[in-house]
Amino acid sequence: xxxxxxxxxxxxxxxxxxxxxxxxxxxxxxxxxxxxxxxxxxxxxxxxxxxxxxxxxxxxxxxxxxxxxxxxxxxxxxxxxxxxxxxxxxxxxxxxxxxxxxxxxxxxxxxxxxxxxxxxxxxxxxxxxxxxxxxxxxxxxxxxxxxxxxxxxxxxxxxxxxxxxxxxxxxxxxxxxxxxxxxxxxxxxxxxxxxxxxxxxxxxxxxxxxxxxxxxxxxxxxxxxxxxxxxxxxxxxxxxxxxxxxxxxxxxxxxxxxxxxxxxxxxxxxxxxxxxxxxxxxxxxxxxxxxxxxxxxxxxxxxxxxxxxxxxxxxxxxxxxxxxxxxxxxxxxxxxxxxxxxxxxxxxxxxxxxxxxxxxx
Amino acid sequence: xxxxxxxxxxxxxxxxxxxxxxxxxxxxxxxxxxxxxxxxxxxxxxxxxxxxxxxxxxxxxxxxxxxxxxxxxxxxxxxxxxxxxxxxxxxxxxxxxxxxxxxxxxxxxxxxxxxxxxxxxxxxxxxxxxxxxxxxxxxxxxxxxxxxxxxxxxxxxxxxxxxxxxxxxxxxxxxxxxxxxxxxxxxxxxxxxxxxxxxxxxxxxxxxxxxxxxxxxxxxxxxxxxxxxxxxxxxxxxxxxxxxxxxxxxxxxxxxxxxxxxxxxxxxxxxxxxxxxxxxxxxxxxxxxxxxxxxxxxxxxxxxxxxxxxxxxxxxxxxxxxxxxxxxxxxxxxxxxxxxxxxxxxxxxxxxxxxxxxxxx
Ligand SMILES: [Ca+2]
Ligand SMILES: [Ca+2]
Ligand SMILES: [Ca+2]
Ligand SMILES: [Ca+2]
Ligand SMILES: [Ca+2]
Ligand SMILES: [Ca+2]
Numbered sequence: 001x002x003x004x005x006x007x008x009x010x011x012x013x014x015x016x017x018x019x020x021x022x023x024x025x026x027x028x029x030x031x032x033x034x035x036x037x038x039x040x041x042x043x044x045x046x047x048x049x050x051x052x053x054x055x056x057x058x059x060x061x062x063x064x065x066x067x068x069x070x071x072x073x074x075x076x077x078x079x080x081x082x083x084x085x086x087x088x089x090x091x092x093x094x095x096x097x098x099x100x101x102x103x104x105x106x107x108x109x110x111x112x113x114x115x116x117x118x119x120x121x122x123x124x125x126x127x128x129x130x131x132x133x134x135x136x137x138x139x140x141x142x143x144x145x146x147x148x149x150x151x152x153x154x155x156x157x158x159x160x161x162x163x164x165x166x167x168x169x170x171x172x173x174x175x176x177x178x179x180x181x182x183x184x185x186x187x188x189x190x191x192x193x194x195x196x197x198x199x200x201x202x203x204x205x206x207x208x209x210x211x212x213x214x215x216x217x218x219x220x221x222x223x224x225x226x227x228x229x230x231x232x233x234x235x236x237x238x239x240x241x242x243x244x245x246x247x248x249x250x251x252x253x254x255x256x257x258x259x260x261x262x263x264x265x266x267x268x269x270x271x272x273x274x275x276x277x278x279x280x281x282x283x284x285x286x287x288x289x290x291x292x293x294x295x296x297x298x299x300x301x302x303x304x305x306x307x308x309x310x311x312x313x314x315x316x317x318x319x320x321x322x323x324x325x326x327x328x329x330x331x332x333x334x335x336x337x338x339x340x341x342x343x344x345x346x347x348x349x350x351x352x353x354x355x356x357x358x359x360x361x
Numbered sequence: 362x363x364x365x366x367x368x369x370x371x372x373x374x375x376x377x378x379x380x381x382x383x384x385x386x387x388x389x390x391x392x393x394x395x396x397x398x399x400x401x402x403x404x405x406x407x408x409x410x411x412x413x414x415x416x417x418x419x420x421x422x423x424x425x426x427x428x429x430x431x432x433x434x435x436x437x438x439x440x441x442x443x444x445x446x447x448x449x450x451x452x453x454x455x456x457x458x459x460x461x462x463x464x465x466x467x468x469x470x471x472x473x474x475x476x477x478x479x480x481x482x483x484x485x486x487x488x489x490x491x492x493x494x495x496x497x498x499x500x501x502x503x504x505x506x507x508x509x510x511x512x513x514x515x516x517x518x519x520x521x522x523x524x525x526x527x528x529x530x531x532x533x534x535x536x537x538x539x540x541x542x543x544x545x546x547x548x549x550x551x552x553x554x555x556x557x558x559x560x561x562x563x564x565x566x567x568x569x570x571x572x573x574x575x576x577x578x579x580x581x582x583x584x585x586x587x588x589x590x591x592x593x594x595x596x597x598x599x600x601x602x603x604x605x606x607x608x609x610x611x612x613x614x615x616x617x618x619x620x621x622x623x624x625x626x627x628x629x630x631x632x633x634x635x636x637x638x639x640x641x642x643x644x645x646x647x648x649x650x651x652x653x654x655x656x657x658x659x660x661x662x663x664x665x666x667x668x669x670x671x672x673x674x675x676x677x678x679x680x681x682x683x684x685x686x687x688x689x690x691x692x693x694x695x696x697x698x699x700x701x702x703x704x705x706x707x708x709x710x711x712x713x714x715x716x717x718x719x720x721x722x
Contacts, residue, residue: 012522013523013524017458017524017526018454018455018457018458018522018525018526019458019461019526021458021523022459026427046447046519046521046522047519047520047521047522048522049522052522052523053522053523054455055447055448055451055455055521056419056448056451056452056455058417058423059419059420059423059452059456059459060423060455060459062419062420062421062423062424062427063423063424063427064427065424065427066387066423066424066425066426066427067427083444083448084443084444084481086407086416086479086480087416087417087443087444087480090416090417091417091420093379093416094379094414094415094416094417094420094421095420096379097378097382097383098383098387098420098421098424100380117516118517118519119445119448119516120445120514120515120516153481154481155478155479155481158407158408158475158479159408160408160416161373161374161379161407161408161409161410161413161414162374162413162414163374163378165379165380
């Protein structure tokens with residue numbers, strides 16, 4: 001298994017200044033690099049405490065690239081609907097060179113109605129813009145004299161500069177939360193997958209994973225190489241009871257923040273987002289103790305978290321975990337403690353690789 | 362006077378890899394920081410050797426922010442026509458926090474027909490998109506609950522996150538090459554100015570400067586604080602003859618590269634760009650010896666360049682010079698030598714500030 005950190009801020013100016021947030025986030029990236037974690041990741045969101053401190057993941061990752069030596073840098077995710085593909089592909093190619101090939105690009109479709117409204121984009125175009133944006137980036141990275149004639153963009157022939165460091169292009173992962181067809185499409189294309197197991201039943205996550213792995217195999221892609229990232233809120237303390245007490249409090253902050261961000265779903269409907277009308281009640285109904293019992297949050301002492309990761313590996317196979325160690329406005333020292341305890345006491349227990357696809361029945 | 366460096370790459374993959382370019386560019390930023398220069402700046406361009414390695418100046422500057430301590434970071438320039446203002450303002454606000462307030466934002470209108478074509482934007486909208494983009498960023502940075510109802514964008518109310526580090530917002534400079542009205546508008550708004558003296562007669566540059574300073578004064582802005590950046594190709598060697606020989610060769614490369622980039626002006630006309638039909642012949646007709654004689658390039662021994670800077674100060678007053686030290690695909694060691702020689706032998710001769718606006722008649 002592989003383990004990284006995900007910087008998912010849930011703060012506004014009243015909670016923490018941008019200056020302090022980015023200072024601390026860069027320090028966590030440096031620490032994760034030093035301790036041998038696999039990746040540092042950050043999100044693209046706007047306006048709300050829910051990720052809004054990170055409107056451009058590439059800008060943060062470029063600074064993190066300059067402060068780290070070996071850790072991979074991952075967008076989790078960039079939103080092609082909000083940036084012209086020529087700009088997005090170019091910006092990511094710069095980052096791939098700045099970090100010398102340590103970049104993996106997660107692409108997301110976005111799901112917050114207020115973000116689409118600000119970018120003057122219809123949510124009903126989200127699938128088509130997403131597909132077009134990912135494919136345009138892939139071609140701009142890997143081909144010359146690209147002529148693009150899509151439903152949303154038409155340009156070319158152009159040859160993108162700079163060429164990416166990685167040949168033919170940085171790793172591509174597809175972020176999906178509840179849409180099985182996205183998993184199958186990612187598998188067919190040979191891309192990796194980014195999932196959020198906390199928002200679905202375990203069986204649904206397994207079903208999406210199976211769809212993804214089957215589609216990969218049927219399309220002839222190596223089943224061993226499809227990287228699956230899964231995000232988990234994570235809070236560790238030497239004392240399990242302390243971890244649960246504090247982890248519960250931060251989790252409640254995160255849930256309040258998320259409730260604000262998804263409020264617009266109470267007055268929104270889109271054929272591209274079936275079922276999202278219920279997002280608000282789902283977030284409101286989330287319960288820390290149940291999440292903990294269902295291994296949807298990694299909170300506890302190191303030994304307790306080892307046990308949870310063991311179960312997750314049983315369920316989902318040899319996946320890559322992204323630890324959300326700051327969400328809930330966790331004080332920096334406590335986030336750093338989580339990263340240290342995880343690296344020292346949990347990671348070493350999962351060095352052996354288990355073949356992907358060996359799900360327990 | 363103040364002196365910085367401008368990273369204006371003029372290379373393609375056949376000349377230098379992206380990896381090597383960014384490694385060297387970051388090292389120059391670090392060196393300039395160490396030697397006390399005022400700023401490091403980079404451009405936004407696409408596809409052509411002419412700046413095409415820098416499609417997103419913010420991405421480079423974010424990495425430079427993490428490698429430097431005191432030097433200012435300057436976009437020279439970002440192009441609002443190519444990026445949605447919510448994305449652009451957010452990205453720049455992140456950078457302003459990452460560098461703790463060392464950011465100045467130069468905004469440009471762009472002028473290469475192939476770039477507009479790739480972004481599917483009409484050149485005839487360049488002025489209106491530029492004005493709208495700058496003003497939308499300014500308001501997103503300095504106000505809350507912004508409602509934007511422009512000719513190209515409509516959104517809000519939204520409150521941008523993160524809030525910029527600088528209050529009310531990062532410094533704003535307006536890039537202009539040959540358009541006097543842009544200078545007056547920048548002056549009225551209280552913004553700084555970015556100019557390229559090499560492409561105009563000295564008298565025209567003085568006229569544009571006078572327009573700018575008069576408009577600033579008439580609008581009640583402090584005449585002492587309007588920062589005027591001027592870009593110059595710069596190549597120093599201990600031996601003046603060597604500097605001229607090599608500087609001439611690099612200058613010829615830069616001119617060939619620029620000729621390719623502006624070729625489309627041979628088949629383009631736009632009411633927003635009067636006179637640009639002649640850009641191609643202007644570039645083709647440029648002559649190194651004449652440029653050197655007219656102090657439009659800073660090439661020579663340190664003492665020779667001191668004399669040129671003295672004349673420039675006589676002509677234009679207490680401006681900020683941006684030294685283009687890599688253009689022409691100058692080998693890194695020679696760019697670093699230019700920066701070192703300039704910092705050690707030229708800069709100390711211009712420590713005294715001359716009041717802006719004291720142009721010799
Ligand atoms: Ca649709
Ligand atoms: Ca070509
Ligand atoms: Ca793996
Ligand atoms: Ca017009
Ligand atoms: Ca508000
Ligand atoms: Ca000054």
